[in-house]
Amino acid sequence: MIDWQAVGVSVRLAATTTAILLVVGMPIAYWLARTKSPWRPIAEAVVALPLVLPPTVLGFYLLVAMGPNGPLGSLWAGATGGRLAFSFEALLLASVLSSLPFAVQPFSVAFAAVDRSMLEVSWTLGRSGPATFLRVVVPLSVGGILTGMVLTFAHTIGEFGVVLMVGGSIPGETRTVSIAIYDRVQALDYSGASATALALLLGSFVVLALTYGLRGLTIVPWLTRR
Amino acid sequence: MAAASNSDAPTTVGVRIAAAADLRYAMEQLIDLWHLANPGVAVEPVYGSSGTFFAQISEGAPFDVYFSADIQFPRDLELKGLAESGSTQPYAIGRIVVWVPEASTIDIQARGLAALSDPAVKTVAIANPEHAPYGRAAVSALEMAGEYDAVEPKLVLGENVSQAAQFVESGNADAGIIALSIALAPALKDKGRYAIVPIDSYPRLEQGAVVLNAAGDPSAAQAFLEFVLGPEGRTVLDRFGFILPPS
Numbered sequence: 227m228i229d230w231q232a233v234g235v236s237v238r239l240a241a242t243t244t245a246i247l248l249v250v251g252m253p254i255a256y257w258l259a260r261t262k263s264p265w266r267p268i269a270e271a272v273v274a275l276p277l278v279l280p281p282t283v284l285g286f287y288l289l290v291a292m293g294p295n296g297p298l299g300s301l302w303a304g305a306t307g308g309r310l311a312f313s314f315e316a317l318l319l320a321s322v323l324s325s326l327p328f329a330v331q332p333f334s335v336a337f338a339a340v341d342r343s344m345l346e347v348s349w350t351l352g353r354s355g356p357a358t359f360l361r362v363v364v365p366l367s368v369g370g371i372l373t374g375m376v377l378t379f380a381h382t383i384g385e386f387g388v389v390l391m392v393g394g395s396i397p398g399e400t401r402t403v404s405i406a407i408y409d410r411v412q413a414l415d416y417s418g419a420s421a422t423a424l425a426l427l428l429g430s431f432v433v434l435a436l437t438y439g440l441r442g443l444t445i446v447p448w449l450t451r452r
Numbered sequence: 453m454a455a456a457s458n459s460d461a462p463t464t465v466g467v468r469i470a471a472a473a474d475l476r477y478a479m480e481q482l483i484d485l486w487h488l489a490n491p492g493v494a495v496e497p498v499y500g501s502s503g504t505f506f507a508q509i510s511e512g513a514p515f516d517v518y519f520s521a522d523i524q525f526p527r528d529l530e531l532k533g534l535a536e537s538g539s540t541q542p543y544a545i546g547r548i549v550v551w552v553p554e555a556s557t558i559d560i561q562a563r564g565l566a567a568l569s570d571p572a573v574k575t576v577a578i579a580n581p582e583h584a585p586y587g588r589a590a591v592s593a594l595e596m597a598g599e600y601d602a603v604e605p606k607l608v609l610g611e612n613v614s615q616a617a618q619f620v621e622s623g624n625a626d627a628g629i630i631a632l633s634i635a636l637a638p639a640l641k642d643k644g645r646y647a648i649v650p651i652d653s654y655p656r657l658e659q660g661a662v663v664l665n666a667a668g669d670p671s672a673a674q675a676f677l678e679f680v681l682g683p684e685g686r687t688v689l690d691r692f693g694f695i696l697p698p699s
Contacts, residue, residue, distance in 0.1 A: 293511035312513040394513045395498050396468065409499070412614045413476060414621055414639035 232406035255333030285391025336370020472521035501612035503583025523660030546657035632693035
């Protein structure tokens with residue numbers, strides 16, 4: 227049988243992560259696309275780190291940071307009076323960080339491709355920076371923004387290592403689909419594992435096929451663009 | 453099937469337990485019995501390596517009762533102030549077996565651990581001795597039998613003892629040293645043969661449980677622990693091959 231509870235946790239996690247990275251990732255990406263700052267390579271390296279680091283490394287640092295004696299854990303306890311580690315919020319923070327490059331890089335590639343003369347026209351017509359961004363840059367970058375959102379959503383659904391480290395596999399809270407499948411396999415419940423795995427496989431396929439089909443997008447522009 | 457508690461669990465959580473991987477099958481039966489008698493108090497189990505749970509609980513994981521495969525872990529939690537001093541209760545003593553799939557040509561019953569150095573055995577699955585008590589027991593038993601040097605290159609390590617069992621059950625390892633309680637589980641019982649490893653060849657797998665200070669409903673948590681320690685709990689644990697501490 228399909229573990230719907232875990233599917234629910236994963237979908238909620240992926241949707242929230244995507245929403246947060248849309249809001250947080252766009253300004254970072256725009257800055258990366260336009261800046262001439264000497265700090266740019268450093269910022270790019272930081273954004274790309276989760277692509278290179280084993281998820282266990284990120285998970286390990288987060289686990290310690292979010293514990294009751296860690297900086298994030300004690301900050302959280304001060305603000306909310308609750309515990310951060312092994313909560314849905316902890317998982318959300320971890321997946322926002324681990325998905326950062328999947329959102330920021332496609333956003334940034336799209337923003338950088340916007341013709342600068344378009345921006346200058348907007349500025350000379352009296353539009354402010356933020357208004358130009360929202361009315362000119364964003365509409366011209368819709369493909370890249372959607373690509374980043376789909377990649378972020380898909381990557382969060384598929385995340386395993388970080389979740390294993392910081393999640394604790396608590397049903398309805400931090401047990402995501404990938405963790406639930408791992409747990410079913412360990413229980414030698416192969417029918418349970420394969421039902422959930424098949425649902426994940428079909429769901430991922432349908433989402434990707436719809437995205438490609440409806441938008442005619444190039445999902446991985448740096449691979450398909452010559 | 454053992455998955456029953458996953459999707460049917462009531463949304464209000466009464467008692468959330470962290471249970472050593474060797475307990476999985478016995479615990480599922482215990483929880484079913486508990487729910488029959490106490491339908492209002494949902495018990496939600498998470499299974500894994502005792503050492504991993506120890507690290508997670510130390511970092512604030514929200515569990516109410518911790519059933520460890522090594523009684524030292526809950527005692528260490530007492531020292532850290534995460535459980536009441538002296539409240540850890542022994543609930544069972546675990547046993548290890550050498551397990552081979554039904555199709556294996558190895559006569560495991562006759563040869564025991566010595567069979568593992570046979571060239572026909574290419575890989576041997578055990579739990580990770582770094583943090584899983586059953587992995588430590590497997591390594592000690594191999595050393596005691598004088599087989600460790602021959603078997604060491606063949607070892608594959610599961611994160612916990614049920615992953616080690618999964619490695620050998622699925623045919624990816626030729627033999628495994630696993631918990632008797634898992635060898636007796638419905639999912640494994642008819643799929644292989646096992647030989648019990650002499651209990652004096654490894655340090656006693658004394659298992660202990662404790663109610664954590666952070667428990668949301670301490671009286672319900674304590675009641676579930678007492679249930680496992682009581683006559684019904686002992687009957688189930690005995691059926692899964694655990695040696696019981698004096699009641």
